[in-house]
Amino acid sequence: MDQSNSELRTAKWLLWASINLLIVGYFAYAITAPASIVKRPLLPGKTTHGHYQIELDCDACHAPVANEKTHSKSNVMQDACNRCHADQLSLAKDTHPAAKFNDPTNADRLLILDAQNCLSCHQEHVPDQTGQSGLTVPTDYCWHCHQDVADSRPSHVGMAFDSCATAGCHNYHDNRALYEKFLDQHHGEPDYLSIAALPKRNSFDKWSAEHADSVSLVASQSDAPLVAKGDARIPPLWQQSAHAAAGVNCRGCHGEMNENQVDEWTNSVAIDACGECHQRQTESFVRGKHGMRLASGLSPMTPAQARLPMHSDAAHRELTCAACHDDHEFDTQYASVGACQKCHADAHSMAYENSSHAVLWQQELAGELPAGSGVTCATCHMPRMTEGDEVWVSHDQNANLRPSETMAREICAHCHGLEFSLSSLSDPALAENCYSSEPATRIESVQMAHDWFVQRAEAKAQRAAEKARRSTKTKD
Ligand code: HEC
Ligand code: HEC
Ligand code: HEC
Ligand code: HEC
Ligand code: HEC
Ligand code: HEC
Ligand code: HEC
Ligand code: HEC
Ligand code: HEC
Ligand code: HEC
Known part of the structure; x- marks a missing residue:
């Protein structure tokens, strides 16, 4: 016992x-x-x-x-915040950078809200306190530093402080499409511009110029070893692709130098391999929601891990380059709409199909409209960036996503007037129906900025006339 x-x-x-x-x-x-x-x-x-x-x-x-x-x-x-976000904020020409508050005349403002510290406004792991963009500040917090705006701007008398950043007028960081001069420059534009098209992509031309000796290849010229050639489906797809046309053979992606400097064949192609030739596309890809896990050394993102609604049959598809550039086709038309629709199932994404933008795209595909006049998911979410004479596609779909006014300058401005664009972007119903109806209300800031410059010019002219009158009087 x-x-x-x-x-x-x-x-x-x-x-x-x-x-x-x-x-x-x-x-x-x-x-x-x-x-x-x-x-x-x-x-x-x-x-x-x-x-x-x-x-x-x-x-x-x-x-x-x-x-x-x-x-x-x-x-x-x-x-840490700066390590990942400083470039993005400086690209956005941040109107409230920490450096602005180094000026001693702004010291009293920092006593109320330490705007030099990101964490004064952005927080983590406290879902009951954080809103969109991880924000903990109330929507009227601009009041802390701009109480006197009604005195300096008669146009602002009576405006509520919670409307500064919610009515399509201002953002805290990114005011690239919202500063007065820009608004005034675009005053009076029609809703629909007469030339409505995107710039043409041309990184292809640059590569060809740098590889003048490369010739376009056909399936029989594939440099794959016999085992890999076994898959008969691949060479014809490759032959039709931009890669074969530019002279990029199979080993351009599948070749790997081993330690003896021998070019070995590998069946798997990591995104670093694409990055060797497409550096900017790859770098921008890992900055957005599609590629950010790869940047942190984690496994690729999948729809199963998402918080946004996704199609259940796509749950385990991995977000690598091949998510949109399938197999060996690298068909950018499919990548621009069809690929996105395989995964995304939120109301906005589903509504695209019935928008007038989608009709334009169908017309472009049918050859009824010139290239670049259709509007795809990629048109808005993957902007064509112009740098010098080169036009390439940014793969960071978050860089212009929120605040949505960010899209006005880089995207909508190719085809719409600024006032129409800002009004559309600040209308929540249009975000939901994927911009398939006219905006319900028009934002007034474009007109206000214009009036302000007109008033200033008139006042200046008046002062000059006054001065001239006085000087002729003294001469008499
Ligand atoms: C390892 C890189 C990394 C670090 C460190 C980091 N972020 Fe981010 N952050 C991202 C990425 C990637 C996104 C998603 C893409 C985007 O929205 O630009 C993001 C998104 C955001 C957003 C937008 C959220 C939204 O819902 O739209 C804010 C605001 C933000 N970060 C602020 C911060 C602050 C403040 C810190 C410091 C505490 C910080 N980040 C640290 C990478 C980082
Ligand atoms: C005084 C409050 C405040 C401070 C301080 C602040 N932010 Fe923000 N941040 C905002 C607000 C408000 C938004 C929402 C969009 C907007 O109004 O620009 C935002 C949006 C963002 C976004 C996503 C949208 C965008 O414009 O790119 C990022 C990223 C971001 N902040 C990073 C930072 C980092 C990094 C710091 C520190 C260097 C910082 N913020 C400091 C208020 C603040
Ligand atoms: C994207 C940036 C980011 C990542 C990734 C992150 N945190 Fe945090 N964490 C923060 C921020 C911002 C705060 C709030 C800091 C403040 O208020 O000064 C915080 C606060 C905390 C706190 C203090 C909470 C409190 O109320 O005192 C703990 C504990 C913590 N984090 C643990 C973790 C752990 C564990 C992980 C990984 C599993 C993690 N965090 C990943 C940004 C992050
Ligand atoms: C912590 C203080 C602080 C907060 C909070 C703040 N601002 Fe500012 N803001 C400043 C300072 C400082 C300047 C520089 C000009 C000045 O002295 O007024 C400025 C400038 C501006 C400008 C002119 C920018 C330019 O250079 O063209 C606008 C517009 C503006 N703020 C809007 C806002 C809005 C909208 C909010 C709320 C979303 C806000 N600010 C919140 C301190 C602040
Ligand atoms: C040896 C260099 C090289 C490698 C490696 C490479 N590419 Fe390319 N790629 C090119 C060239 C050259 C073109 C044609 C010019 C251009 O558009 O940049 C091209 C074009 C493209 C296009 C545009 C097709 C079109 O119809 O306009 C896509 C998409 C693409 N590549 C994706 C990828 C992906 C994804 C990878 C990795 C799996 C990859 N590339 C690896 C050189 C390369
Ligand atoms: C632009 C880059 C690129 C070029 C050029 C290219 N491939 Fe691939 N190939 C890939 C990618 C990406 C994968 C998918 C790899 C993965 O899942 O890790 C792949 C996969 C494969 C596979 C593995 C089996 C399969 O279908 O997934 C074979 C075999 C293959 N390629 C053969 C070829 C042959 C033969 C050629 C030339 C006719 C060629 N590839 C040209 C990028 C390329
Ligand atoms: C979310 C879908 C998606 C993913 C993932 C994706 N792409 Fe793209 N990519 C596109 C679309 C859509 C276009 C065409 C856009 C256009 O015509 O304006 C494109 C165009 C390109 C082009 C030719 C246009 C240019 O910039 O010159 C290259 C090269 C390219 N992608 C490379 C890559 C590489 C490398 C990766 C992985 C790091 C990748 N893509 C991942 C959707 C994607
Ligand atoms: C393989 C599936 C897949 C494909 C293909 C895909 N996406 Fe995504 N996308 C995702 C996932 C997963 C996320 C992260 C969602 C989340 O965080 O809840 C995401 C995030 C996004 C976001 C950011 C949403 C936010 O609130 O931050 C945008 C915008 C987006 N995708 C647009 C596109 C476009 C445009 C295409 C086509 C060119 C595309 N996606 C193709 C799976 C996909
Ligand atoms: C005319 C431009 C435009 C087109 C076309 C467009 N989007 Fe968007 N999309 C936006 C804007 C702007 C937002 C941000 C809305 C907001 O938060 O106010 C957005 C938001 C999103 C989000 C985040 C949704 C959420 O609930 O957080 C996803 C995902 C997305 N778009 C995917 C797509 C896909 C997939 C397509 C094509 C089937 C598409 N978009 C077509 C402009 C567009
Ligand atoms: C490549 C040109 C192009 C781009 C870029 C573009 N649009 Fe459009 N959009 C058009 C054209 C053309 C129409 C008129 C279509 C019609 O009536 O058949 C239109 C129609 C609209 C409508 C009215 C839809 C309806 O059915 O009444 C809205 C709202 C709209 N666009 C918003 C936007 C926004 C917001 C952006 C930027 C995020 C944008 N568009 C980018 C060309 C473009």
């Missing part, structure tokens, strides 16, 4: 000790392990829409730590 009792006690003790060991071991592993699922229980709360994909990579934002207690508020580095 006694013996079995003590055996039971030993067994219980062993069980208790091993459970504890397991727990301790689990946390020790969780903390030291690279970004992985085991870190999830350490998160203090749900991470924001912008960052949840990389939430398991704690060290991306928190200074690297040796034990879990040191993941804390105090080791969230502002440097």
Whole structure:
């Protein structure tokens, strides 16, 4: 009897000790392990829409730590925010950069809201406090620093402070399409411009110029080894692609130098291989929601992990270059709409099909409209960037996504007047129906900016006339 009792006690003790060991071991592993699922229980709360994909990579934002207690508020580095976002904000010509507040005359403003610290306005793991863009500030917070705007701008008398940033008029960081001079320059534009088309892509021409000796290839010239040639479907697809046309053979993607400098064949092609020739497309891809996990060294994103509605049959498709550039075709028409529709199933994406933009695209495909006059998902979400005389496609679909006014200058302006574009973008019903009806209300800021410049010019002319009159009087 006694013996079995003590055996039971030993067994219980062993069980208790091993459970504890397991727990301790689990946390020790969780903390030291690279970004992985085991870190999830350490998160203090749900991470924001912008960052949840990389939430398991704690060290991306928190200074690297040796034990879990040191993941804390105090080791969230502002440097980390800047490491990933500084370029984006400087491209957006941030109207409220930290440097603006170095000026001692602005010191009193920082007492109320430390605008030099990103975390004064953006937070993490506190879903009940954060709104869109991970924001914790109330919508009327502009009041803290701009209380006097009604005095300096008669046009602003009586405006509510929560309308500054919600009515399509201002943003905190990105005012590229919203500053007064720009608004005035685009005053009076018609809703529909007479020339309505995107710039033509031309990175192809540049590559050809640099590889003047390359000739276009046909299927029989494939440099793949016999085993790989076995798949008869591939060479004809490749022959029709821009790659064969530009003289890029199979080994351009499948060749890999081994340590003996021998070009070895590999069946798998990682995005780095594409990046060797398409650097900017690859770099921009890993900055947006499609590629951001790859930038943090995590596995590719899949619809199964998404928070937005996705088609269930696409749950396990991986977001690599091949998600849109399927197989060996690299068909950019398919990539621009068909590919997106395989995954995205939210109301806006589903509504595209019935929009007048989609009709334009069908007309372009049928040859009834010139190239570039159709509007696809990619037209709005993957802008064609003009740099010097080169036009390439940005693969960061988040760079112009929110605030949505950001799209006005880079996208809509190719075809629409500014007032129409801003009015459309700030209408939530149009976001839902994918811009398939006219905006319900018109924003007034374009007219206001114009009136302001007219008034200023009139006042200036008046002062000049006054001065001239006075000087002729004194001469008399
Ligand atoms: C995208 C950036 C980011 C990532 C990734 C991230 N955090 Fe945080 N974390 C923050 C920010 C921002 C705060 C709030 C800091 C503040 O208020 O000063 C925070 C706060 C915290 C806090 C303190 C909470 C409090 O209320 O005191 C803990 C604990 C924490 N994070 C743990 C983690 C762990 C564990 C991971 C990884 C599993 C992680 N975080 C990943 C940005 C991040
Ligand atoms: C490892 C890189 C990385 C770090 C570190 C990081 N971010 Fe981000 N952040 C991203 C990416 C990628 C996105 C998603 C794409 C986008 O919206 O630009 C994003 C999105 C955002 C958004 C937009 C969210 C939305 O819903 O539209 C805000 C705001 C933001 N980050 C602020 C911060 C702040 C503040 C910090 C510092 C605590 C920070 N980020 C740290 C990479 C990073
Ligand atoms: C005084 C408040 C405030 C501070 C401080 C602030 N932000 Fe923001 N941020 C906003 C608001 C408001 C938005 C929503 C869009 C807008 O109005 O521009 C936003 C949006 C963003 C976005 C996504 C949209 C975009 O315009 O690209 C990023 C990324 C971002 N902030 C990063 C940062 C970083 C990094 C810092 C620190 C250097 C920072 N913010 C400091 C208020 C702030
Ligand atoms: C922490 C203080 C602070 C907050 C909060 C703030 N601003 Fe500003 N803002 C400034 C300062 C400083 C300037 C520089 C000009 C000046 O002294 O008025 C400025 C300039 C501006 C300008 C002129 C920008 C230019 O250079 O063309 C606009 C427009 C503006 N802010 C709008 C807003 C809006 C809208 C909000 C709220 C979404 C806001 N600000 C929130 C401090 C702030
Ligand atoms: C050896 C260089 C090289 C490699 C590696 C390479 N490409 Fe290309 N790619 C080109 C050239 C040259 C063109 C034609 C010129 C252009 O559009 O840039 C091209 C064109 C394209 C096009 C446009 C097709 C069209 O009809 O306009 C896409 C899409 C593309 N490549 C995707 C990829 C992807 C995805 C990878 C990786 C799996 C990849 N490329 C790897 C050189 C390369
Ligand atoms: C522009 C880059 C590129 C070129 C050129 C290219 N491939 Fe591929 N190939 C890929 C990609 C991307 C994959 C998918 C790899 C993965 O899933 O890791 C692939 C996969 C394959 C596979 C693996 C089996 C399969 O179907 O998934 C074979 C075999 C293959 N390619 C043969 C060829 C042959 C033969 C040629 C020339 C006629 C060629 N490839 C030219 C990019 C290329
Ligand atoms: C979400 C879908 C999608 C993914 C993922 C994607 N692309 Fe694209 N890509 C497109 C679309 C759509 C176009 C054509 C856009 C246009 O015609 O304006 C395009 C065009 C291109 C072009 C030719 C246009 C140019 O910029 O000169 C290249 C090269 C290219 N992609 C490379 C890549 C590489 C490399 C990757 C992976 C790092 C990749 N793409 C991933 C959708 C995608
Ligand atoms: C393989 C599936 C897949 C394909 C193909 C795909 N996407 Fe996505 N997309 C996603 C996933 C997953 C996310 C992240 C969603 C989330 O965070 O909830 C995403 C995010 C986005 C976002 C950012 C949404 C946000 O709120 O931050 C946009 C915009 C977008 N995709 C547009 C496109 C366009 C345009 C195409 C075609 C050119 C496309 N996608 C092709 C799966 C896909
Ligand atoms: C005329 C331009 C335009 C076209 C065409 C367009 N979009 Fe959008 N899309 C936008 C804008 C603007 C937003 C941001 C809306 C907002 O938040 O106010 C957006 C938002 C999104 C989002 C985020 C939705 C969410 O609920 O957070 C996804 C995903 C997306 N678009 C995918 C697509 C896909 C897929 C297509 C094609 C089937 C497409 N879009 C066509 C302009 C466009
Ligand atoms: C390549 C040219 C082009 C681009 C880029 C473009 N549009 Fe359009 N859009 C048109 C044309 C043309 C029509 C008229 C179509 C018709 O009536 O058949 C139109 C129609 C519209 C309509 C009215 C739809 C209806 O059915 O009444 C809205 C709203 C709209 N566009 C918003 C936008 C916004 C917002 C952007 C930028 C995010 C944008 N468009 C980008 C060419 C373009």
